[in-house]
Amino acid sequence: MNVLFVTLDQFRGDSYAAAGHPLVQTPTLDRIAREGVRLSRHYSQAAPCSPGRAAIYTGTYQMNNRVVANGTPLPKGLDNIAHVARRAGYDPTLFGYTDQGVDPANAEGIDDPRLDSYDGVLPGLSVGLYLPESQAGWIQHLRANGYDVPYGWEAAARGEPDRPAELSLSGFLTSRFLDWLGTQESGWFAHLSYLRPHPPYAAAGEFSRMYDPADIEMPIAPVPASQRHAIHDAAMGFEASAAPSDPDQMRALKAQYYGMISEVDSQLGRIVRELEARGEWDDTLVVITADHGEQLGDHGLKEKLGFFPQSYHVIGLWRDPHCANAGRVVTKFSENVDLLPTLADVLAIDEPAQCDGRSLTPLLAGEDVAWRTAAHYEWDYRSYFIRHATSDWPRDRRLSLANLAASVSDDLGYVQFADGTYRCFDLLADPTWRTECRDPERIMRGAQEQLVWRQEHLRRDLTDMLLRPGRPGRWPAGFKDAVLASSTT
Numbered sequence: 001m002n003v004l005f006v007t008l009d010q011f012r013g014d015s016y017a018a019a020g021h022p023l024v025q026t027p028t029l030d031r032i033a034r035e036g037v038r039l040s041r042h043y044s045q046a047a048p049c050s051p052g053r054a055a056i057y058t059g060t061y062q063m064n065n066r067v068v069a070n071g072t073p074l075p076k077g078l079d080n081i082a083h084v085a086r087r088a089g090y091d092p093t094l095f096g097y098t099d100q101g102v103d104p105a106n107a108e109g110i111d112d113p114r115l116d117s118y119d120g121v122l123p124g125l126s127v128g129l130y131l132p133e134s135q136a137g138w139i140q141h142l143r144a145n146g147y148d149v150p151y152g153w154e155a156a157a158r159g160e161p162d163r164p165a166e167l168s169l170s171g172f173l174t175s176r177f178l179d180w181l182g183t184q185e186s187g188w189f190a191h192l193s194y195l196r197p198h199p200p201y202a203a204a205g206e207f208s209r210m211y212d213p214a215d216i217e218m219p220i221a222p223v224p225a226s227q228r229h230a231i232h233d234a235a236m237g238f239e240a241s242a243a244p245s246d247p248d249q250m251r252a253l254k255a256q257y258y259g260m261i262s263e264v265d266s267q268l269g270r271i272v273r274e275l276e277a278r279g280e281w282d283d284t285l286v287v288i289t290a291d292h293g294e295q296l297g298d299h300g301l302k303e304k305l306g307f308f309p310q311s312y313h314v315i316g317l318w319r320d321p322h323c324a325n326a327g328r329v330v331t332k333f334s335e336n337v338d339l340l341p342t343l344a345d346v347l348a349i350d351e352p353a354q355c356d357g358r359s360l361t362p363l364l365a366g367e368d369v370a371w372r373t374a375a376h377y378e379w380d381y382r383s384y385f386i387r388h389a390t391s392d393w394p395r396d397r398r399l400s401l402a403n404l405a406a407s408v409s410d411d412l413g414y415v416q417f418a419d420g421t422y423r424c425f426d427l428l429a430d431p432t433w434r435t436e437c438r439d440p441e442r443i444m445r446g447a448q449e450q451l452v453w454r455q456e457h458l459r460r461d462l463t464d465m466l467l468r469p470g471r472p473g474r475w476p477a478g479f480k481d482a483v484l485a486s487s488t489t
Contacts, residue, residue: 001187001283001284001285001322002186002187002188002189002190002275002280002283002284002285003085003090003092003188003189003190003284003285003287003343003347004190004192004271004284004285004286004287005081005189005190005191005192005287005343006191006192006193006194006268006286006287006288006289007053007056007096007191007192007193007194007288007289007290007291008194008196008197008264008288008289008290008315009049009193009194009195009196009197009198009290009291010197010198010199010290010291010292010293010294010303010304011197011261011290011293011294011314011315012290012293012294012296012310012313012314012315013040013041013042013043013290013293013313013314013315013316014313015197015257015258015261015294015296015315016029016030016261016265016315017029017030018030018033018034018038019038019040019315023211023215023216023217023258024211024258024261024262025210025262025265026261026262026265027265027269028265028266028268028269028272029265029268029288029315029317031272032268032272032286032288032317032319033317033327034326034327035319035321035326035327036286036317036318036319036320036325036326036328037317037318037319037325037328037329037330037363037364038316038317038328038329038330039316039317039318039330039334039360040316040329040330040331041313041330041331041332041333041334041375042289042313042314042315042316042334042335042336043309043312043313043314043333043334043335043336043375043376043377043408044289044290044291044292044293044311044312044313044314044335044336044377045061045062045312045335045336045337045376045377045378046061046062046067046068046292046377046378046379046380047291047292047293047304047305047311047312047377047379048069048070048291048292048304048305049070049099049291049292050067050069050070050071050072050099050100050101050118051067051068051069051070051072051378051380052290052291052292052336053098053099053100053291054067054074054100055335055336055337056081056289056291056336056337056339056340057074057080057081057082057098057100057122057340058074058078058079058080058081058340058352058354058355059081059337059338059339059340059341059351059352059354059355059356059357060078060337060354060355060356060459061337061356061376061378061457062378062380063378063405063454063457064354064356064457064458064459065078067100068380068382068383068403069380069382069383069386070099070118070383071101071118071383072101072118072383073101073102073103073104073118074100074101074102074103074120074122074123075103076103076105076106077461078354079352079354080122080123080124080340081122081124081191081339081340081343082122082123082124082125082191083123083124084340084343084344084347084349084351084352085124085189085343085347086124087349088347088348088349089187090187090188090189091126091188091189092124092125092126092189092190092191093125093126093127093128093180093188093189093190093191094121094122094125094126094127094128094129094130094191094193095128095129095173095176095177095180095190095191095192095193096129096130096131096173096191096192096193096194096195097119097121097130097131097132097133097193097195098120098121098122098125098191098193099118099119099120100118100120100121100122100123101114101117101118101119101120102114102115102120117132117133119132119133125191128176128177128180128190129173129176129177129180131169131173131193131195133153134151134152134153135153135156135157135169135195136151137172138153138156138169138172138173139151139153139156141167141172142156142163142167145167147159147163147167154200156169157169157195157200157202158200158202159202160202160203160204160205160208161202161203161204161205161208161209161256163204163205164204164205165204165205165206165207165263165266166205167204167205168196168204168205168263168267169195169196169204170194170195170196170204170263170264170267171204171267173192173194173267174192174267174268174270174271177190177192177271178270178271178274181274181278186280186283192271194264194267196260196261196263196264197257197260197261197264197294199302199303201253201256201257201260202256202260203256203257203258203259203260203262203263204259204260204263205263207259207260207262207263207266208256208259209259210255210258210259210262211254211255211258211259212255213248213251213252213254213255214251216251216254216255216258217254218247218250218251218297219243219250219254219295219296219297219298219299220297220298220299220432220434221299221300222236222299222300222301223299223434227436229307229415229417229421229423231306231307231381231404231417232299232301232306232307235301235305235306236300236301240303241295241301241302241303241305242300242301242302243295243296243297243298243300243301243302244297244302250297253296253297253302254296254297257294257296281321282321283321284321285319285320285321285346286317286318286319287317287318287319287339287343288315288316288317289314289315289316289317289336289339290314290315291314291336292304292311292312292314293309293310293311293312293313293314294310294311295308295310295311296310298310299433299434305379305381306379307379307404307406307415307423308433309406309408309413309433311379312375312377312406314336316334318342318360318364320346320364323364323365325364325365325366328364328366330360330363330364332363332371332372333371333372333373333374333375333408333409334360334363334375335357335372335375335376336357337355337356337357338357338358338359338360339357339360340352340355340357341355341357341358341359342357342359342360342361342364344359345359345361346361353460353461353462353464353474353475354459354460354461356457358371358372373409373410373449374407374408374409374412374449374453375407375408376405376406376407376450376453377405377406377407378403378404378405378406379403379404379406380402380403380404381402381403382399382402382403384402385399385402386399400418401417401418401419402418403417403418404416404417404418405450405454407446407449407450407453408427409427409446409449410427411426411427411428411442412424412425412426412427412437412442412445412446413425413427413433414443414446414447414449414450416447416450422443422446422447423436424436424437424442424443424446425437426438426439426442
């Protein structure tokens with residue numbers, strides 16, 4: 001069986017047709033949903049990119065992997081999806097990026113250039129196409145095709161509407177993957193990591209004109225300033241995260257975002273057609289998710305941050321052609337930390353002991369099993385303070401207060417801030433997270449549920465084994481083989 005593991009960057013869970021969006025055209029994603037399973041309430045565990053991806057790749061919550069920002073190293077010792085794939089006999093190959101910085105303990109001295117960037121490759125992955133933050137390979141491709149674009153991915157990406165869509169960043173990645181695919185026998189594992197629909201809000205070629213801003217709905221308005229939590233109010237005060245106040249600008253931004261979605265959908269369509277031509281479509285497991293969502297103007301914000309679910313509710317598709325589950329929609333809460341244990345389950349490999357998620361296999365099969373009643377995510381904003389630190393800036397433990405944890409259930413949206421404050425939203429009365437719950441019993445239930453969640457998911461890499469004759473308990477993935485190998489050298 002082949003494995004196609006796709007991550008889309010900043011893809012909201014409601015922004016494609018199969019999820020009910022009335023405007024966005026996504027025929028490829030819709031087809032995959034019809035032929036597989038759609039996870040309708042699927043959530044990322046953190047934002048921005050590096051934290052969100054760390055949860056996907058390791059199956060762990062931020063409170064355990066501690067990747068809290070773009071720039072936080074991925075701790076050594078964590079197992080990951082690439083290692084699981086290798087234990088299953090694959091050579092997992094990357095096309096795009098993973099944003100997983102090297103642990104300094106694994107660096108080759110203080111001058112190791114990997115210490116200068118979070119833009120690293122997840123350990124265990126082979127590289128078919130590496131697209132660092134500079135997107136240098138794509139920019140060279142544009143220059144070779146006669147476009148005098150500057151180096152620097154944002155400037156190049158803003159020019160996408162003025163170039164043919166076939167020269168897009170997503171198109172470049174897709175073409176390189178298809179070139180590689182042409183050299184492969186069956187039994188491959190590819191991780192395609194697309195940047196789009198990540199900003200800048202500029203769709204490629206004709207896709208930039210695909211949606212008329214006049215047809216675009218306006219976002220959820222923010223509550224008055226007197227009702228906002230300080231984090232929400234501060235985010236609305238930053239240019240980088242404040243949504244345009246002008247309605248025409250807001251609609252234009254959303255039109256470009258939808259265009260980026262349709263364009264990356266068209267690139268996925270190229271892949272599906274090629275797999276069909278190779279006779280491999282019916283032997284390819286397809287997994288599609290996103291590292292985080294996008295506010296898209298809701299609550300007066302854009303980008304990904306804070307505690308509102310728009311930044312964490314993401315696309316979730318699982319198409320296994322060997323399972324009779326076509327068209328199924330899972331309405332229970334699923335999370336990105338579930339993907340690694342599910343993949344291990346499907347590949348008949350023991351899941352890493354570190355995993356906070358659960359295998360989705362019973363839900364994918366339509367079984368009625370006991371499951372989580374809420375989805376959880378975290379946001380740590382200490383990087384906003386660290387990046388402005390001076391050389392004599394003291395290490396301050398109060399940075400530990402610069403984080404929040406949130407949960408969303410059928411009736412409550414509960415947010416716990418590290419300084420002891422909280423917000424509890426009544427989703428039965430108002431699903432837009434603008435009406436606070438005033439019922440003490442329901443508030444207490446939200447707080448207790450989150451406390452139990454944290455206690456349940458304390459790291460347990462080695463907690464479920466005992467050092468004693470017979471070695472009962474659970475071996476960490478790969479550890480037993482490493483011990484046996486070292487004993488023979």
